[in-house]
Amino acid sequence: MKTFSYLFIGTIFGIVMYKSEAASWFRIYEMFQFQSFHMYGIIASALVLGVVGIQLIKRKNIKSFYGEPITFSPKDRGFSRYMYGGIIFGLGWALAGSCPGPIYTLIGAGYVSIIVVLFGALLGTFLYGVFRKKLPH
């Protein structure tokens, strides 16, 4: 049952990524050219609802579907890893026109070449794991 709920949520996510065109290389390019409100509207409207909803969960102590308390783990403090890592991610996001979620959506949509991007992303993750201790965090 839980597995089915994850599959259901993932499927909705995939449909939204495809239908919103957030999985389109062209929309990412257009966003970085500041020539459309589309991507900014998606992120901003998700954020407004996200901020309000999470505040409500925290203040009203709303429980999960299974009656368990909901906890939010704060991100570790720091600057270097977020700024350097963020810049590296942004370079890839703009070049491949896809972030990690839409990679799977595009594979499902039948774009064979995106598998090259997935392979690169796995390789990049592996390289981070290998060189992690040598990097400023």
Added chain:
Amino acid sequence: MEWIYEPWPWYVSGPLIAGIMFLLIFVGRQFGMSSNLRTMCTIAGADKKADFFAFDWKAQRWNLVVVVGAALGGFLGSHYLTNTTAVAINPDTIATLNNLGFQSAGETYLPEELFGMEALTNIKSLVLLLLGGLLIGFGARYAGGCTSGHAISGLSNLQLPSLIAVIGFFIGGLFMIHILFPFIF
């Protein structure tokens, strides 16, 4: 129901993404897609090469199911919920892309020049796709999250580290498109 087959506007898509994040929160999980890459590395045996990958990947199986769903959603969205694959981007953007050599701008979902079947036999586009993926994977793990983990989940929880990461995403993205693209394409 005709609207379903049209591209979904931002004021439908954004709230739905927030809804997906809340569904995951209410089943006791969190919204973050890039951590799956680490899980897949561990399954492939990367824990023998670096202790970063030595973790109980089975605790992350739920997120791999979300990944399967994300692919299934892409299949359903593209095969049953869409009439046209053309993405109606700004005509100015199309003109800029045409100048860069992307003739498929405004006509396809992904640029044929990078993602088409012919591009798979082209060394340059293969290298660019691989490099793009590499930067995505390395950067996401270095920053501890991607668009879903930082820009949506982290910022929704008012996390300063996520704001720094998102500023980084945009510095990198703007540098790639405005400074590097003219040299690459």
